[in-house]
Amino acid sequence: MRKKTKIDAFCRITEAICLPKSEFPRIVIIGGGFAGLALVENLKKEDLQIVLIDRNNFHQFQPLYYQVATSALEPDSIVFPFRKQLRGYKNVIFRLAEVQEVQSSDNTVYTDNGFLTYDFLVLATGSETNFFGMERIAEHGLGLKDIRDSLDIRHKMLQNLEQAAITCNDEERDALTNFVVVGGGPAGVETAGALAEFRNYILPKDYPEYPAFLMNIYLVEASGRVLSSMSKNASAMTLKYLKNLNVEVLLNETVVDYDGNVVLTKGGEKYFAKTLIWTAGVKGQFPDGIGKKNVVKGNRIKTNAFLKVEGYENVFAIGDVATVISETSPEGHPQVAQPAIQQGVHLSAIIRNLLHGKPIKPFKYKDKGSLATIGKRKAVADLGRFKFGGYFAWMIWSFVHLISIIGFRNKLLVGINWLISYFSFDKGSRIIIRPFKKERLNTKNKI
Ligand SMILES: Cc1cc2nc3c(=O)[nH]c(=O)nc-3n(C[C@H](O)[C@H](O)[C@H](O)COP(=O)(O)OP(=O)(O)OC[C@H]3O[C@@H](n4cnc5c(N)ncnc54)[C@H](O)[C@@H]3O)c2cc1C
Known part of the structure; x- marks a missing residue:
């Protein structure tokens, strides 16, 4: 039998992913979570060809996973198809693929479904469960x-x-x-x-x-x-x-x-x-090809204050996968939705300014507070100097989560389910x- 070499084992798909022709620079965003979608939403009017790649054809609202797990909600109430979200965005293209490798030397990403080149690349690939090697x-x-x-x-x-x-x-x-x-x-x-x-x-x-x-x-x-x-x-x-x-x-x-x-x-x-x-625990997840020196605690990609991965000219990282380490936050920002959204919005301003030759500003995380619910009608809230719990905190938790879910139908489904369960104590x-x-x-x- 022929001995299997490393080259045999490495099978790279050589077909290009088909994209429409465009005169604009191409930005490839890997991951349509909170960070990736905030970036798309805030760049959609720019003279760019925006390619969003995700291994799922839907966005997931992770904070309510536990309600699906415990039979309170159906899964389709908290996921939303990208193509529906991106309807009518003329310069935004969605491609269903899992990115396996980034090759920055020729500005190319390789996926399980073909490759494509970029002018700007954004890693917004989030995190995965960390079993700490057990x-x-x-x-x-x-x-x-x-x-x-x-x-x-x-x-x-x-x-x-x-x-x-x-x-x-x-x-x-x-x-x-x-x-x-x-x-x-x-x-x-x-x-x-x-x-x-x-x-x-x-x-x-x-x-x-x-x-x-x-x-x-x-x-x-x-x-x-x-x-x-x-x-x-x-x-x-x-x-x-x-x-x-x-x-x-x-x-x-x-x-x-x-x-x-x-x-x-x-x-x-x-x-x-x-x-x-x-x-x-969670740990950052991202395709191969990112230099080891950029990877810090929790398998997160270290970026500078302008969300750029150090050592790369046109590669950025945002959300759970990334961490901006500064004197004021030596551990980086927490892996929750707010930093991901704020970084998506901030990176859109950076890219816009880079395109127009304007100065760019460093990212500063604004902590809007934290909420957690413990069963129905009970929650805790840390909102600045206001720290409280009970029914009022639960009302705020419910409101914040409901308005954050993407799509009117999903908001309605979740709202109706919550209303029924509020009175009946049932999980449907x-x-x-x-x-x-x-x-x-x-x-x-x-x-
Ligand atoms: C159970 C649970 C409860 C939570 N509760 C809260 C909460 O109450 N409040 C709060 O603020 N935060 C909460 N979080 C955290 C919050 O959901 C995350 O911080 C947030 O989702 C991070 O956003 P992101 O865009 O960085 O990554 P994600 O939302 O994880 O999105 C990453 C995207 O990248 C895609 N992707 C990954 N790798 C690849 C690849 N190689 N190729 C193509 N696509 C890829 C994934 O499919 C996914 O769509 C919770 C998380 C969990 C798991």
Whole structure:
């Protein structure tokens, strides 16, 4: 047999992606998340050929993944097709492809579907789940970083509850109805709160064959408080709300192993659970070809204050994948929606000014505050010097999320669903459409 060389293994697609002819400079934006879309929206009237590339044909509203995962919303309420969003934008082109490599020496990006050249390149590829190298947890746990992850969690939860009703083995039933959420940040807290509401309001009605207290929800957090990026006030209120919902919160504890049945903590405790949801970290994701010296903690691409990747003339990075490290923010900005949107808007001004030969300004992040909800009617808010929680914070949380969702139909769908569930305490989407399959998970989760 012929020996496989590195060149054999490296198969680069050599067909160009077809694009209309244009007299304008071409800007290629990889990723239509919050950052990429904000950039497109603010550049669409410029004399540019804008090519948005994404591996999905839709934008995803990640802050509500947990509601899809816990059967409160249908997936199509929180995703939106790019082609519909970009309708009528004459100089904006969408191409469905996954970018695999950037070759800056000849201003080319290579995708799984062909290559194309650029005058300006913007990496807005976001982040992915970080399992911190723990292979077994990546193999058996569930991340929450894609709409498909939300559906995996939902289907697994519903299948496990059905299986729990079938089995006569008490230990098996316990494991099927125990849920361990790892990571006490906003995603973990919101997921644990929503699971607790499912247990408190849905289980007694839908599954009369076993008592509601059978379903245990554990939230494991490595630091000494939940929502550690928010104020101490927010953390304390959140802990109280979670305890009221009967979520067992394990602080100063880390999960070190999981085999699909037993969760092992650093403290040596074992929890039997067939579902482990991992929200304990993310890391930047981007195609090959970006020099290693530009990659810093959290696999993020370091940029200068003008959002340009150092060492490149025409390559920029924005959003979760990027970090602007300065004296005032040595750790970079947080990986949340606001910095991504603000960088998208700011980069549009930089590119506009570069095109017109005008001076450019450095990016400065304006922190507009943080919100997190813990079950229905309870949330915490840190808005400047105003730090509060409860019903009013929940109203603000609901309003902010509703107006941020793209598309009138999606806003309406989410609004109606929330209204019904507000009065009925019901979650309408308890449907197993695509049975959860472990094999699919194993090929997807990367460590
Ligand atoms: C569960 C969860 C809850 C959250 N809750 C909140 C919240 O309440 N408030 C808040 O402010 N933030 C929240 N966030 C964080 C927020 O969603 C992110 O900070 C934000 O989405 C980052 O935007 P982005 O544009 O950088 O990346 P993303 O929104 O992740 O978009 C990246 C895009 O790039 C595409 N892409 C990636 N790689 C490639 C490639 N190689 N080729 C082609 N396309 C590619 C992806 O398909 C995607 O469309 C939450 C995140 C999660 C996961």
